[in-house]
Amino acid sequence: MELPELPECPVCLQNYDGASTIPRVLGCGHSACEVCLAKLPHRYPETIRCPACTQLVKYPQNGAAALPKNIDLLSLSLSLSPPQNPNPNSDDPRKPRQQSADEEVFKFLPRLWSDEFYSAWKDWVVGYDAVLVEKEERARLCDSGAAVGLVQVGFLERLGDSKFEFSYNVRVMKCLSEMTEEERRELGLLLRGSGRQCRRIGKVYGFWGNVEDGVLYLVCESQNGRFEEKLRGLRNGDGFGRDGLCGFGVIGMEVCEAVMGLHSEGFVGGGFGVSCFGFDEFGHVFVDLNEVLVMGRKVWRSVGDSVSGRKGIGAEEMGVMFGSLLKDEAFVSMEVLFEVLKKEGIAVECESSKYMVGYGSDVWSLACVLLSLLLGKEFSEEIGNMNHICDHSMYASWIERVGDLLDSRLGSEYASLRVTLCKCLNYDPASRPLVIDVMICIRELIIKPQYDIMAGLERPVKENSTSCCLILGELCQMPKKMSETQKEHELQGKEVGGGADFDQVDEGRSENGFVDGLAEGKVKSKVLQGHRDSITALAVGGEFLFSSSFDKTIHVWSLQDFCHVHTFKGHEHTIKALIYVDEEKPLCISGDSGGGIFIWSTCSPLGQEPLKILYEQKDWRFSGIHALAFRTGYIYTGSGDRTVKAWSMQDGTISCTMSGHKSVVSTLAVCDSVLYSGSWDGTIRLWSLSDHSPLAVLGEDTSGTVVSVLSLAADRHVLIATHENGCLKVWRNDVFMKSIKMHNGAVFATGLDGKWLFTGGLDKTVNVQEWSGDEFQTDFRPIGSIPCDSVITTLLCWQGKLFVGYANRNIMVFYYGK
Template identity: 50%
Template structure:
């Protein structure tokens, strides 16, 4: 048998160095540790064993507490362990209550790691204003980003799920973005993260600002900087490129060639920036490149992604390689033969050609880069040669391709002559069917640079950059972000994605039996339906409670109704109150009880055992005086004492055995509107804006929370406690959160008063004047607590009572109804 130890320093108790002192909660701590434990409030301390707030004699010190004689006797029977004594160190006294609650802060709705990873990329909902609504998978939309100064942006849809009309649950903005990210597979998220991070590091890429959604349950977009002019806008009308052709032949325009070389150099550097980040576009076009504010060339990642998506869609429609090649060149979407083959191969329609043995990598972009440069140089002749290619070599794709390359080389030779031989040679080499024979982007850039500046003077122009040919990078056109469902319509696409990633339509469970509160919270993203609408009361619902097989509800109509939890039928009505029933509570005893209090000070105890009786088992009334305005709140402790919060600013403790008044607790300056009990501590909230803590052992005050200046005082209408956390709801729509009596956070949740609140684990449900039930996620650590809006449930009336129990959410309204919501 191990000798008893102090729960703080783990040293064995003794009569000299570690005298066990007994706290009012029953736990023992050595005298030395008690002297050094932090005291946040005078004359109180938190037990390090159970975290209960207990009375502590600050002036006299721990020596005034009684010794635990039994532990001392037991310790004397064992010799102290040298190892344990040597390992103890009073300079390292941990507050062990923090470890018991570490699991509390794991978010229930989404991965905490996912939220931390992506939260900095989520743009505020009002950060982007769209200029049009032509939103689809295959085109980006335009907008303005409000980032201090209005900037033009492009929006590329990343993922989209259909709205769930049958569901009552609506995500908050941030929660919806996180849920969209959860719906993406790991490959798509890796690609997206790589694109976002690359845009920050590379100046040759249009900046990606982050992720944004137009509205809750709308598409998730990648928001990218949109330059004023791209190459397609500026050079799309150049039928013959930079080389002007007259009836007499080619007219060499030196200015045009110089402009082409400058632009070509910028395009090479933009493609090189992609490769340095491990990205391969897979297909390129003039629209992928834009002029920045300084006249440089940068690659537009949104446009590259949209072009790749259009290309993938075109491949899914047309399955013949020759037709695809011709169609892509005519539409100025340039993808290498090996990329085209790989896409056709995925659909099982790839021809038996030699392209199948070539890998896809940086060399694939070199082919596309050459086509972009050729398009700028010789214009539409590039596509014109494709039409002749099909006629001369019908049925032989390899011969057709070789013929096309020869024709392109011939056109270049005729128009460029011998002066630009190196440019012609390297562009034709880029079109080699074997990626291994193609030059690197660095080589293409160097060739153009040497034509601009003589090599002997180019001491600053050469790039000392090498890219491994063995590393293939992530190809956007073959990546997860470009993969689309087989259906072409947006509705079918969204439906399939929804079924695959989120789970489709809400799964309506009729009884909800066996569902825990965690199951309820985890199931919210799949949808919430209104299972029952309980009608029967004639006035506003004031309270809800679940006990045994029954749901209990109180109302301003002076009655308490009993409902079956099996089929939610109305079973019984307790009548007898002469005033509005303000609160009720269920007591789980050998004979279960329901206790209700009214605005006239009446306290009624009803029997819940079958058969249900019409008359109360017992009833009594509080003493009235000129300040009296009835009972506003009720709670029962484990020792079966009843506590009432009253309009006369007091809290009264009653014995349930004989209805005698045990004591009256004073201190509040206004109506005691709400009560809660947790770990032998009574919590009381009041219209004076404070929460007071009372010891249930002797009903003495422990501390006061939330004392604000009179001008800032807002009435507290509801509180909820879950061991370490205390949440208070105010009439201005704000909540305040304390952890172990330390203020952690304050946040406005509603536009108007919060009348009802329920907390289950990590989820906080609030309802109030604005006719919404809001759902928050409490997350954080010992030093910081975050209140994250997860979603809301629109209501038809003011929510006045909320109860989450057994996988169901019960909401009482001011319009006399009670609605049962089920995932």
């Protein structure tokens, strides 16, 4: 047998019993228990928010006990056998699921990515004006002047021929969302490793999009020029002589520490060159991730050019390829090169291709860097003989020759360093020493072994498993992929994929819609012409779009094909406000600067004369009707005499005059049971629609600065106001949340549909924002903009269409069309 649904308090979820839980009726018609009502916050005097519908209602001065009891709920509760209190944390299948505000989305505006994806990546977007490019792939940060390197990782969203322009942030985020999961995983590892402030790894600042060439770059710390300058003479000459071994020891130890820092973050470089290291501002050596990635891409490009169209290569060709890379100071170990060839689908005739890539691979590359610094040209010449790496005997003889060069440079005094460096060049990675062992041997050039305390410390060996090998990763393979993607990008600018966070792909991405369609040219636009002066208001109702103008007329347009249907004439003054009402019969209501309120029938056939005309009483303060709103039998007008008036639809009389504003009431909005009025005095007043009493005042500036309110948009808990100075202010449950600069100049129009906010004004631009938030914070994400050729005076969102009215007499309609 199905259990009865017992009445309960919406706050404490306790059943009403008439003793401890007494239902009290609020002005909105909902009930809550007396105890909970007394504990709810009273943000404004004599008002309270209903816990059921969240509307502001009147609250008596002497408390909840003065509110009437809900006798019906109490009788029902007492007449039924009370079951045990339900668990408030469980979902009752008997209760219908209510659609939340977060689920209300503008029909043709998709969620481009999830909130989790946006939160994970938004802080890594470098501002478009934060980087100054000096030359190709070299730049500086504008705020600090620090040198940075730029590594191409993708392409920004192309604008194409569409009038819609994605914002800079959206173009960067969309590029990230289109990457593969593995590419984003590697980028996430680099960003997180840099975020832990390991000073042996160069900083990764984030992603910067060059809007001129349409390329997205990874911005990395790069002091490579300073490092090259300090070591150029040594590397191009004979390296460090015996008198300079102490200097080599200092630099060599720093290089070893930098490689160990990279390993501590779970990275294997896969290969290094002298250019992969730099000096930071404190004179310490760090790994330049920018140069490591650049060198890795050089390896892939070189291999690709050598084996293009082939299925296998021999040992001799392998040796030539390996020697060519070493001559270019791309010191990659044999096992890394074998792995690159394997990923290219190339079979290698060499038994040594079985070795795995790991931390030992970096030891081989590290030894080559140290030998290049220590021996100079002698090592460079010896590298030229590296053409038989697949022949073990010939490779062993090459190591012996390198050892002889070290003997002549170091002498017998530092034999242990010679032995260690030669072991680093072993074919088998497992037989190579650890990086820390190499560093200890180099310390002997500075500190005698008997005085080196560190040499006797126990050193745990980390397992040879890694999170990411940079050279073998997706980031270094990107140029090959991007060369194909770039062609599609240039021709079509297609969009793919999506993402959720650093390591996951977003599976919940919506289908193409309004914003995507605008960028792809799939959203069509149509210009409606006919007015002879600036458009002042737009309204939709029935099968028609209504537009008013300073030319004192109202044009009626078909929503089917946007053709002109009819013109309402009769106003003697400029029309400033327009609304559509659908009660007993559909009506169009307009208000003009002379105080006239015209009521027009929209039933077919459309007539020439208004059904009724109402006039405000004029006095010396009068300046006409500036705003209109409607709710259940009343027309509300915002007037130049600083009042809001409620007009009865039955007899056309003024039922109530709401006073309080100190200047023109410029805009009105109705949401649930509250009327919002915005004024040139900079404030927003809330009025109860049940008795037209004042509820609250928002936006009072104690500093004395007054910025006119020009438009309002209300949706359940959220109120958005736009101002004359281009700012937008947000309140949630009447609590001020945020103020942001949205436009350069006055914002005359705003439209809110679900999470999508459209604003337009004096700067001739329609901005599209996605807003999100809760009781603690509000966030606006710039999606894009529509540049216009005239000032935007009004706009309207309706069923996936965007109507924009201009000061140049035209109306633009944007709608989805395949």
